[in-house]
Amino acid sequence: MLNPRTHLLKLGERLLPLAARTPFLLQRLALERSLNQVLAEPLGEGAFEALEGRWMRLEVADLQLAWCLTCTRGRLRIAARAPFEVCIRGNWREFLLLASRQEDPDTLFFRRRLVIEGDTDLGLAIKNLIDSLDPDNLPVWLWRLIQGAGEEVAQAAGSAAAGRTQPAG
Template identity: 65%
Template sequence: MLIRKAWLLKGADRVLPLARRVPFGVQRLVLQQALNRCFAEPLRDGEFELLRGRWMCLHVADLGLRWYVTLARDGLRIARQAEAQVTIRGNWREFLLLASRQEDPDTLFFRRRLVIEGDTELGLALKNLIDSLDPDVLPPWLWRNLERAGKGLASAG
């Protein structure tokens, strides 16, 4: 089982960098739709209002990917470039551990495996928002796969 996990991680390390070759328009379409569907309830409840009129940059450093996210009238919006008030930077593995709840967000930030740059107050508020979201807002199939991938990564590391 450990060999299989190591093989999957090596495969991910080889395949995921190809994501930067996906045209930005396709990235935006997929991410915007996924975020707005997955977070429909928190968006309706106004939990993302802290992003209205402000931009957050998600920078997946090892993949060379950056997405700028804001809250618009019709939900979360992704842009190729914007003047970000805050950047959250890390490698794909740290974002997976965060999303799958396999690692405490405070630990990831304290150990500088994820870094907040810019408006740290906004960054901390976003970190707390992400941490407070119930995995039940995600489609069950997505949460199961995120959790499984995160557990595999956590046990391999």
């Protein structure tokens, strides 16, 4: 029997690809509202000032999802297309590992599992911003969900890597 976290991750693997079929307007409304609510404290403290008047593109390659983000007057805004200065691209598992703190951001970027293209100074500022966000600012249930899913992905990746390095018997 699967443990609940494994079951939840498997369910997510089936549901996440459906996000690409969701109309962009709904994606934008849900993401803007959620991000601005969850990140209200760091936004209020000016943590996102590197994005003031500048655009970044976030691409989740394996899900074929992409959003352009900026910060305007202390609020995050999302657009389908914008003249972005930097793009951060990766698969959803890598973004989950980053968000759940299961993998060091520098390791993910150094190993090219997450890629920064364009204005690298802005990209590094955003990477450092993400790394500096305090999980205590998140609702406890959300942090537990992200952390648990990240642990499952890390464990699965570790098991897969161990299987590849085992000598043939």
